[in-house]
Amino acid sequence: MTPILDMAGISVTFPGVKALDKAMLTVLPGEVHGLVGENGAGKSTLIKVLAGVYAPDEGVVSLGDEKHISTLTPNLVHTAGVRFIHQELHLVPHFTVAESVFMGQEISGRFGLDKSTMNARTEDFLRETLNADISPRTLIRDLGTAERKLVQISRALIDGRATLVVFDEPTAPLASDEVDRLFAAIGGLKSKGIAMIYVSHYLREITHISDRVTVLRNGKAVKVFNEVSDQITDPMISAMVGREIAEMFPKKENTSNKKLFEARELSGMGFSQVNFDVAAGEVLGIAGLVGSGREELIDTIYGLLPVTSGSMTLKAEAYNPKRPAKAVKAGVALVPRDRRHDGLVLDQPVIDNINLASLEEVSTVLMEKRGVAKNRAEAMANQLDLRPRNVTMIPRLLSGGNQQKVVLGRWLAKGGDLFILDEPTVGVDVGAKVEIYALIRELAAQGSAVIVSSGDPLELLGLSDRIMVLQRGFLAASHDAKDVNVDSLVALTTGGSSGAIE
Amino acid sequence: MRLSILTSTITLAAAFVATSLMADGHLSLAGKRIGVAVVGTQHFWDREAFNGATSTVEKLGGEVVPVDGGRDNQVHADNHDVLLANKVDAVISILGDGAVEPKFEALKNAGIPVFTVDHPSPHGVNNTTSDNYYMGTTIGRYMADAIGGEGKVAVFNAFEGALRICGIRAGLWKYVLQDYPNIEIVQPELAEEFANAPEDARKKTLDLLSQYPEGTLDAIHVGCWDQPAIGVVQALEEAGRSDILVTALDGGPDTLEIMAEDGSPFVANVAQQPNLIGSTSAMNVARHFAGEKLLPQTYVDVYPVNGQAEAKAAYKSLGYGTLD
Amino acid sequence: MIAIQFVRKLLEWVPVAVFALMFIFLGIEAPTLFTPFTIDLMLKQAVPTVVVSLGLAVVIITGGDDVVSGGIDLSIPAAAIIAAAIIADQVTNHGTALPIALAFALLAAITVGALNAFLVVMIRMTPLLATLASSVAVVGITKMITQSKRINVTDPFIVFLRDGTVIGLSAGVVAAGLLTLIYWFLMHQTRWGMQAQATGGGREAADISGISTKRYQAISFLLAAFTGFLASMFVLARGSGSSPGTEENLLLEMVLATFLGAAFSPRRKVTVWGAALGAVLVAMLSVGFKSIGVNVFWTGCIKGALILIVVASAAATTRGRY
The missing domain is CATH 3.40.50.300 (P-loop containing nucleotide triphosphate hydrolases)
Known part of the structure; x- marks a missing residue:
């Protein structure tokens, strides 16, 4: 099978850092390809090379039938059908779903905007391609995070010409039960034959939805898994971290046992019921x-x-600062x-x-x-x-x-x-x-x-x-x-x- | 001697008003709704005329529909539309510039008589005003005397062309000066702002003073009122200039107080009786409804104020209190 | 959570309820208030504010509604009065034909808009500061033109705008209504308008969608200045000439009307029709209070309090919904 995307021997150097070192990535038609690696391993640099943002020092990108050497531009990539779903949502809170989907690509009739067509096409796309039932007239600010993600995806794909979609940490802001809605959407895309690159830190998600996985470390593609199952998690982690724990750290000399700070059932924005303590020293x-x-x-x-609930103590006294x-x-x-x-x-x-x-x-x-x-x-x-x-x-x-x-x-x-x-x-x-x-x-x-x-x-x-x-x-x-x-x-x-x- | 005459005239005038009220005891505005439109209520003169008109309407048994232009001539003009829509029985309109003329015309066409204060209009039944001719000539004479009949004079004169009363006051002031060939009016004339007049005049005077160094300017006159004169005096004090005299018209308590200060550069004024003017206009409305034929203009007496002593006396006589 | 949603639902009705109650009260107290004559009067008085509010709405829609970092244009009334002063000065003092005077005025107003666009888009000044500064400068130039004096205008076209009627309605009201329609269509019914809205709603989101946000913001200031030019004719008609000091009240009413309109829009956002509605409501309130003979020293106070309630309740309903 001819790959839809083949990046080979890609190197990118920033002042003082080799961000990519002959990295490679191959995506086959219709597959979900997981891309993993630690922070700084080169994932986002590789994606930006694909997007035409960074020109590589060396290497070849084959997109569909064409080979490109340092000539990718954002426009060219877009025309070739590559779409990027960025981590940030970039939506306008008071726009409707349909207005957001068609932002920058509005449909206009003889008497101004053709709102009914835009609404109908948005609703169809969400239902048939992303398996989601969202009214096109709902305002973005009244949607949950997962639904907003789906709107963002719709905006990238509504023109129907996407062949390869890159997801960058799509589930990072989502709660566990919301993740399933996104996976349903990805399933929908896959059934339409659209290939995907899925970048994530959540290895369980990677093994759950990917057909193949590429692991990056220090700018190199250190391993490609052609078969994906739960069994590959451990080898994946080993490939990600390598084995180079340097002697960078000072000796630990913990002596005290006196609890200095304590949190009990502490809840706030983004976390709940956390218990822990720290001792002096x-x-x-x-x-x-x-x-x-x-x-x-x-x-x-x-x-x-x-603090929304729970308590903190500092030096055996109740502590709730409210202000720094x-x-x-x-x-x-x-x-x-x-x-x-x-x-x-x-x-x-x-x-x-x-x-x-x-x-x-x-x-x-x-x-x-x-x-x-x-x-x-x-x-x-x-x-x-x-x-x-x-x-x-x-x-x-x-x-x-x-x-x-x-x-x-x-x-x-x-x-x-x-x-x-x-x-x-x-x-x-x-x-x-x-x-x-x-x-x-x-x-x-x-x-x-x-x-x-x-x-x-x-x-x-x-x-x-x-x-x-x-x-x-x-x-x-x-x-x-x-x-x-x-x-x-x-x-x-x-x-x-x-x-x-x- | 002069002072006592002044005092007794004012007392007499007050007595006259009282008796005329009694003599006109048959006058009534009962059951009538009278619109009172005033251009603003920030300045003493406007407020007093407004209070005089409204209190007299109420005293005569009428109902007041008050509207305030907030010292904005266009809002003031628009307010007459509100009175028209309200179908009031008559309108007392205090001050205002050319923007009100079409509104007066509309009121007249709707059968609502218009009584103006300090604003002669072909569409009004009657205009109650101070004797502006006397004001203009008197202040001209006083100012010419104060500077010894010769010298340079700057004038704040924004409204000569816009308001008829100002045309009279400033025009007659200039008319008097024609007989003083050695008095020169500085060109261009200064234009004060309608709102925030004292502060605006203060800035403009400071600019003027930097153009005319010590000994090259003898007086600053405010052509139609005296609120700007407050700022003019401030500016003179700030610049430490004692070579320039100030004259103006209206003689409200605030400017009389300044005149009464020792060594004040503010030397001449002509005091009006705004409360009485407003009140008289309201009386005229009642006379109109009683079938009396009114003259187009009703003049209310003014009191020339020449120098510190007369300022103190006028302050007391006009009922503003005592100054020592 | 349910309680909060319930309170929020209630709050959503506060603006409508406050105004409904207010007008019922005014209608009982002043029976003449809702006669066709008075309604026409209220609309007529609202005309200059309606026109400049359209301009402010365009700038806020395109620049975003954050008062400091978003779009705002305080110089529209200044553009209107300099245009009015030029027309009055040319027609009355120099005997210039009206069309030529209008051309001069248009040039002046557009220059103000271009200056704002330059300061905000190129120099990257805060719109609030840039337009405040240009407003002060323009008012200063206007005073030089008029020498702070009133200039009467009796040109038949201006008088027609004041007194004329078109199919039984006041000419000024019809003209302002048409303008509202045109600006509404442009901002809410065209691709151009949607992309302007996207620019104001989220600059980055718009950039990513390939919208050239700078161009939109620059044009918004020009469109606003154009409403200033148009308003100048209504200002002249309303005052039968150019009076100094008109810009202050106009500025106040423009800002009030535009944000009051937002409180009535379903999305709680500044819209073109909302701004026009807001201007009419502000005029209705003014006329209403004057009609029932409220003490003149209290009117401002009551008006301010009412508007505060409406705008604050609208802010409370959208708080935290992002």
Whole structure:
């Protein structure tokens, strides 16, 4: 059978990184092809090459009967019948279903818009191709997430010329029971002979709907499974993570047993009835995919999102901050995931950023004590090994790793009982990672409790004393770090079959 | 001497009004609905004329249908349509620019008599107003005297062409100045805003002062009213200029207070009696319904105010309180 | 959850209920209010506001209804009064023929729109600030043209717009009605309009659908300025000439009318017909209150409170539904 898509020997280089290294992907007509890999493995780069967004350094893309070498454009790909269902929905809340489906491709008659035709075609398409019964006159804001996803799919496919559809993490925002509606739609597409590429972190979904699977790691297609069954989950995980746990992590020295923070039956936006605790001197890792409730849980502890039920205690006292300022007052420190937006005043010098949280200590009522502030900041810069070691630099000009060090330095200067680190090493080079890991362990050694939320299983295993796993808003597992390995942790977060602990 | 004459005239006038009310005891507006349209209620003059008209209509047993233009001439004009739709028995219209003329015409055509205040109109039965001729000539003489018969004068004169009363006041002021060949009116004339007049005049005066340094300008006159004069005096104080005198017309309590201050640059004014004007207009409505033939214009006396002492006296006589 | 939905359903009826009750009350208190004459009067008074509100509706639909980051154009009344001032000045003071005066006025209004489009689309200024600034500048230029003085206009066409009738209806009302129809058709019944709506509803979503959002936003400011030009003729007709200071009241009523209209639209969004309806309702309220002889010092207060209730309840019904 001639493949509908054949990408061969694709390499893409970004400044300093080889994102794709002779990667390949072959999709046969009418098949659902799973594409898996860890974060940073090259999945989205490969998809963007297919979309004509990135031109590869080398390699050939055969689309249908034509071979293309670095000549794909978004228009050409669209004309060839390739459609992309992005992770974001990109819908207008107050549009009707039909208006959304025909956005940018409205049908116009002699007397203006032909609304009845658009409504009828939308309804037919949803029912016959996607096996969904949704009124075309419903407003998007009155639909559930799965239904919105179906509207998004309809918009891409309504012209009836699609031959290959790429789904990028389509189920990430969906609840478990909603996933079935999407699968019904995918079944409908398949019965029309449309081929699909299905990118997902949820391995159970991959094995459930894929005909074949390609695994990417470090920019290479390391394995292709031509037969898919539940049995391939473990080999898939092994192929995804490889076996290269580096000696990056500092020694753990957990001594205390004093519970410092406790959450009981805690529910909020995106998670419910979560129980856990952290002791002084302990590092607790939180694992979970995007949409697992991990980010929301962190934001709730820090007072950015409200608690809907349940309780928290900090140092044996009831704790419900409601606002970050109260959290800081209670002794909680957050190192946010998007430090450019949430963590740093990018255009104020490093010295001010380091002293931001402890302003009252370096300022009298009216005046800042510039001298004291400078000494503190310089001492901190030394301790952090900040490069360049110039506290008058503005953070905008620093590298990601050094920016993160400034944020950490601020909280080290302030001190605190509970530290929350959200994706502490995203966008940080390996060298700086090692230094940041050491700093985090030092925080614990000083007697603070630390919560690290991360999507990197290696990081969690290396740093944490214990790891809890969130899945679709629920606490799926909680283990001592020494009882899990990368394979079982990935399995736990993705819902793979080898979730059991050996 | 002069002061006592002034005081006694005002007392006399008040007595006259009282007796005429009694003499016209047969006058009544019972069962009549009288529309009272006023251009705005922010300024003292407008508000007093409005209060005078409405309270007198009520005193005479009539029902008031009030409408307020919010110091916007177009809204004021539109309000007459509302009165027309309401089928009131008569309309008292206070101030307003050319936009109201078609509305007066429509009211007249619908058989609703229109009584104007400070707005002579061919479509009105009667216009009650101050003696604008006397106001214009008097302020011309006072100002010319104050600057010694010679010098440069700037004038705020936005409404000379738009409102007949302003045409009279500013026109006669200029007429008097024709006999003073050494007085020059600065060109172009300044145009004040209708709404927010004090603040607007303050800014425009500051601009003017930067053009005319110390000793090159002798007086600033406001041609038709005195709200802008408040801003003019403010600007003079801000710029520290004591070489310029200010004159204006209307003589409301706020400007009389400024005139009464020691060393005030505001030296001459002609005070009107807005409450009495409004009240008189309402009386005229009653006279009209009683079958009396009204003259097209009813003049209400004005009181020239020349200098600090007269300002204090007028303030007291007009019933605004006492100033010390 | 069910309780919340019930409250929401109730809230959806608040705008209609408030206005229905209000008009029943006014109708009882002032029996002349719903005679054909008064209704025609209310429509006539609403005309300039209707016309500029159409323009604002186009800008908000295309730019989105977030007051700060979305589309808004505060300069439409300024465009209207500069056009009115030019027409009045040319016709009355310079004896220019009306069509030529209109051409000058159109040029001025479109320049205002082009300036807004440039500031917002190219310079990427916040529409609120850009149009506020251009409004201040344009009002300043207008004062220079008129020297802050009133200019009477007696041109027969303008007088026709004020007093004329077409098939028994006021000429101005008919013209504004037609304009509303044209703008409604453009924004709600054509591909162009749908894509403009998509631009305002979700910039990224529209971009991804291949809609050139910048062009739409730029054109929306031009369309708005064009309504400013059209409104200038009605402003002149209404005031029998150009009076200084007219823009303030017009601005206030335009913004009120447009957002009030949104409260009455089923999707709680700014629409063309909603803006026109809002302008008529605002005029009806004004006339209604004046008709029952409410104390003039209280009218503004009551009007403001009513509108607040309506707009706030509409906001409450859409809150959290995204």
